[in-house]
Amino acid sequence: MSFLTPQWAIAAGAVAVPLVVLLYFLKLRRRVVEVSSTLLWRRAVEDLRANAPFQRLRRNILLFLQLLAVAAGVMALGQPQVRGGGSAGGRVVILLDRSASMSAGDAGGGRTRLEEAKRAALGVIEAMRDAGWGFFDAGPGADEAMVIAFDESAEIVQGFTSDKGRLRASVEGIEGTDCVSRLGPAVELARARAPRASVEGEGVDAGAVPLTFHVVSDGRVEDGGRVEPGAGDEVYYHRVGEAGTGNLGVVAVRGERSLAEPEKVAVFYSVQSTYAEGVSADVVVSVDGEARGRRVVEFDGASGGPVEKSGVFEWSSRLPVRVEVRVEKRGGEPEALTRDDSGWVSVGASRGLRVALVTRGSYFLPEGLGALPQVSGPVVISPEAFEAELKDGRAGGYDVVVLDGWVPSWEGEAGRLPPGRYLVFNEVPNRVSADGGAARVAGGGAVLVDRGTAGRSSMVRWSRDHRVLRGLDLDAVTIFETRVVEVPRGSTARVLAESTRGPALVELSSGGTRALVVPFDVAASDWPVDVSFVGFLSYAVDYLGGGGSGGLGRTVRTGETLMDRLPGGAAEVRVSGPGGSLVEWGVSGEGALAVGPMRRAGLYEVSWRGPAGEGDEEAGGRASRVYAANVVSAAESSVGAAEELALSTRGVPSAGGGSGDGVARRLWPLFLVFVLVVLMVEWWVYNRKVHL
Amino acid sequence: MERTANPERARTLEDLLPAGVIREVGRLDVSSRRVFAGKLKGERRSKRRGESVEFADHRPYSVGDDLRRIDWNIFGRLDRMFLKMFMEEEDLGLHVVVDASGSSDAGEPAGANKFLFMQRAAMALGYVGLVNLNRVACTVMGGRAPGEAEGSAGAVRSARDLRGRTRTVDLARFLCGVEPWGVLDFRRAAERIAASRRGKGVMVVLSDFFFKDGYEGGLRLLSGGGYEVYCVQVLSPQELDPGVRGDVRLVDVEDGDAAEVTVSAPLLKRYGEYVRSYTGALSGYCRKIGAGYVLASSGMSVDRLLVDELRRRGALA
Structure with a gap:
């Protein structure tokens, strides 16, 4: 809404309204009350200062009508008008969790949580408002949505658009990773990309427009308690997965080579159970693909929280070794989540740190x-x-x-x-x-x-x-x-x-x-x-x-970037991942290598043409080095879906599936009609009172 | 809300710790959600489940490491020294912090005065710590000694390193030696407390948290340093449900700030919403920094605060 002659309205209002109010209300005598603090009253008092005259007005219907007449006159002087079109629809942000726990197959019908999450996200997209429904705005009134896939970091897979076809395609194309989940980066990314609102006609920045977040996740986010959506933002949580799902996972793994006896290799591991009942499992350690040891681990029921067991394997080898620690559940139902059942370690040759x-x-x-x-x-x-x-x-x-x-x-x-x-x-x-x-x-x-x-x-x-x-x-x-x-x-x-x-x-x-x-x-x-x-x-x-003594630095958590230095002169660098994928990778002039973030757990081999460093392997004229990426997160391995998404200042209960309930609808035209109805009722009350 | 007309001041141990309260709280002990193995070995109930729930990592021994942390099982197997890293195992202290700013001198009837309630709660908590041989400290922020003309906004006074039942009288004497007064600079006071405390343990902060400069900076300082912090927000029955009506001039007892209001039913409803929003924001902030939060009315009994609220949240066991 805009005014053709706002200066007349402001001048008339500035003179008439205070004059009328002053005549009626500046004669109050107040009782002094000492209170512990005016802090709690501060905002209420501010409201009251604004509202107090109206409290009195309520008792004096004649004055109320006078003010109403003044207000109407002032508005008339301002010549208000409504421009057709130009009003944008709601801004919806779909945050879809693609972390390791979303690979759990407990979403019903043999589907994974990620598949169920995609279904829920598509439901939200379907429920979005299309263009042309607006009461006053005949133009682009459709909701616009953005799709962000998040794990440890966040990625925009589709920017704001009202094209449902593109939104659906972007959701379908999201693939799971082996990283932990952090909601904060996703919310910050969405806030950073939110369009800015401006005061009409003034060009003044009024901050980012409010967003409606739809978090489609199992609620297992590491940083939920630190996430703060912006003021005016709405958050809906669509839970996927079962709350009572138990799981076994490797939550810590570490390889060491003794400084004093370099041929001694020790691998420490920690395995966690979140099954409510007791379970037994085998912990199998494989070295370069061959099973080297097996231990039986008994877990008590984890009704009071996750239970961890840890242990160590040791053997002798002077050569660089690739170790896999795997936990295998004995009997009963198969595991819902298997991505965290293995942890890998790459232990190179021993040398001191320079x-x-x-x-x-x-x-x-x-x-x-x-x-x-x-x-x-x-x-x-x-x-x-x-x-x-x-x-x-x-x-x-x-x-x-x-x-x-x-x-x-x-x-x-x-x-x-x-x-x-x-x-x-x-x-x-x-x-x-x-x-x-x-x-x-x-x-x-x-x-x-x-x-x-x-x-x-x-x-x-x-x-x-x-x-x-x-x-x-x-x-x-x-x-x-x-x-x-x-x-x-x-x-x-x-x-x-x-x-x-x-x-x-x-x-x-x-x-x-x-x-x-x-x-x-x-x-x-x-x-x-x-x-x-x-x-x-x-x-x-x-x-x-990175530990130095045998390649601790060659182990990263999924989601992290692998950083290392290759020997000077390294060229034609190739990185092969756990799925056999092979990519050419650039390396800076100083040999600094940065690969990642590593989205899949497993062993990564970096090979290059050029000189080999101390402890590197050499074959076919190429030198190589092996790195391990692991999930190793107790929080991610606790796969029971959270009933409530805990944010910094509140908990958001699950909104159910992806029916799209809660998509923001602008109702201000209806409220405007409501205000008019109330005014008419007040007028009727006044007339009735006068007649009585 | 309104300042207590004739405040009842505690003078003796009996005023602070009636026999009935001793009976109710005597069986409690200080606890912690984190693992604190305890002051005297074997005395504290361990929170560990199984052998390794708090296991964090293995690390090779290096110069300066505590020999007591060495994992001798692994030494026996590998003939090399590794530290098995658990959560912290430290002496568990109890630190009670009481807000004695002018705003705490409110609440009707005289027995529901907020400062009196905080004194009694501090005494009962201190008693629990002392009888269980914990290291107890008590700090009063702001306030002044009886008869003193004025205090300082960021002043703190403390009783430290109390241990054993015999120090109950010392704690009571310390708490009786302060009366509420003036404005409190919470951040400055928290800075002093954070800088002077030692060790690890449980800290209970008793206050109405009516700090016009905000409580965030102060609480952030208090929440660090190995202490598990519980904030007990004490409000008087009148602050939760004001009895005042009509055209009034509200005067802040701390800084004299005046507000002229017409108290009506809609305003009271709005005030109620602000109380809920303020306590909710404090509760949310506490959760954010890993602290516990309890809202208490100064009209309730102290043993209910300890037995029902603090025990339920894990500060006491």
Whole structure:
């Protein structure tokens, strides 16, 4: 609706309405009441301030009519008019879960959850409103929908369109993966692509339009409690799968080669049962395709939650080995979900980690790194020497680079980390300014904002479940001079530890770069004299360098990107996956390899023409290296479908199948008619009162 | 809602912990949803099921690791040292935090005063911790000592490292030594508490959470550092169902902020919706940061809070 002469309406309203109201209501005497807080009353009071006159108006029908007459006069002065057409329909976002648990075949009729989810999504599409039903708008009034497939990450398979044929085709084309599910990235992606609303005629941005989300999933999302839809968004949850489905799965697997005895290979595993009744299973370990060991594992009923059993196999082999740990249920119904029944490990030949310490002089870091058995003597070099090594490609030979108070330049940008694994102390890499970093952040970068130094702080929170911090106690650490950093909105940086002044340990991961950043100077803290410091160094170097002792770094979780370095001169790189698929893959000049994200669990072989690295296999003039991708998620292996989708501020109960109930319908024309009817009734009441 | 006209102040241990409450709560013990193996080995009931429900990972031994974490079974088999990583096994402390800002001095009749309720709840919780040989600490945020002219917005006062039944009197004396007063800077107070606490355990925060600067920053600080936090939002019966009617001028006892309102049935309905929305938002935020949430009326009995609400949520067992 728009007005031809709004200035007349505003001027008349500004004079007439307050005048009438003032005459009637500014004579109130109020009783003073002391209350504990006006906080709860704040919004109510604001409403009341606006509504109080109307409360009085209700008692004075004559005044009410006067105001109504004034309002009508004001509107008439403004010459309102409604433009035909141009009003868009509702925006529907279908979020379809394609994670590993959606492969479970408990959707009835032998179908998988993913097939059932597609059926439900098609139901939502069918229920969408077509064009031309609008009351005032004769033009494009159809609902538009977007389809996003999500697992650990999210992918738009069809942008906003009202073409149901395209939407159906996009849903049919979604394939399952072996990743865990995270709803947050999908919601954020949809919000980022939502069209912007603007105030008509003013060109003022009024934010993204409200969206209607249809989440088609088994509700097993890792980050549900942290997902916050936008204000005004509606969320409907279409549950697929059975709540009581039990499952066996490999939830942890790890291979080690002893540093002292390199021929000894040990594989640790952990197997989980979510069956309500007791079950027994075989855990079979196969080495290079041949069964090497079998153990029987008995699980008690898991009525109080999942039950885990763990164990270890060990044997001797100097050669690189490919290991599969498989859990096989004994008797009873076959497993609904088999994707998580295996875990793979690739254990290469043993060698120590090559670590470079780039510093202008440090006491604690050379001492600490030198004490680590998995490090074969840290190379201590100056920043200038490291810059030179970066230029001629020699820096690619280090598994981990420890940067102390300095960050190199990369692609002409100072302070930006090149591809590789870094442990950074006393510096803030990938820095953006607080206001000018929006463009970098929008590009999906792992960036930080440096707020300079501040005074004393102490550790208050750290991720106890992260591999670098598990088992460490940072309670006693005091930082005397804190470097205050901030993770800007949209940055992919992950805060692992926080002090009373903000992030104190941050993980940056993007493309071929992974870094752990300790922004403060450890020499200006008491951390180096705490036992947790050596533990942190050891775990951080292990984490970044991938274990070193036999290829722990050659194991990734599905959904993650495989990152490694190939020997200099590697060319014609090929990656073959678990299904036998073969793709050519590019590699940067420094040998940095980034493949993924790995959507399928299993073994991946990367081969190339060129020199082989230490421990790599060679055949037919090509060198090769094997990597493993595993589901290994206790949450994903607990396949019982959730009755309710838990979001950060509320739980969304299941809306049933895919009938499309809940698709937003705009009813404002009907409400307008309703308002007119109410006005007429009020008029009738007034006349009746006058006559009486 | 309205300030208590003649507040009843607790003076002795008996005022805070009547015999009836001791009888009801005496059989409780502090618990945790996380695994805390306990202060004195074998005393705490383990939450482990089977041998490995909390098993996290194996990691080769490295310099600086605690020798007690070594998995000797694997050492026996492989002749090499590995750490079997479980969830944290630490001394379990109980930390009770009481909000003594001016807004807590509300509630009618005098026995339903919010601050009195919080004092009694803190005392009962402390008693449970002390008799079960937990490390008990109690912190009061804001407020002032009786007779003191004024306090400080971010001030905290604490009684720390109490253990054993004999320290019950010390805890009672500490709680009786504060009366509600003034505005509280919750974030600053939380910063001080977070910076000064040690170890791991259960933290119970008793407050009305009427902080005009927001409670999020403060709660985020309190929720870290190995403590499992439970927020008990204490509201008076009048805050939940106001008895005030007509044209009134509402004056905030903390900052003097005044609001002129005409209290009518629709407004009361809207107020009720805001109360539900405010408590719902706090509950949602608690869930987001992994904290527990309990809404309590200062008109209810303290033993009901402990036995029914906190035990149901796993803070007590």
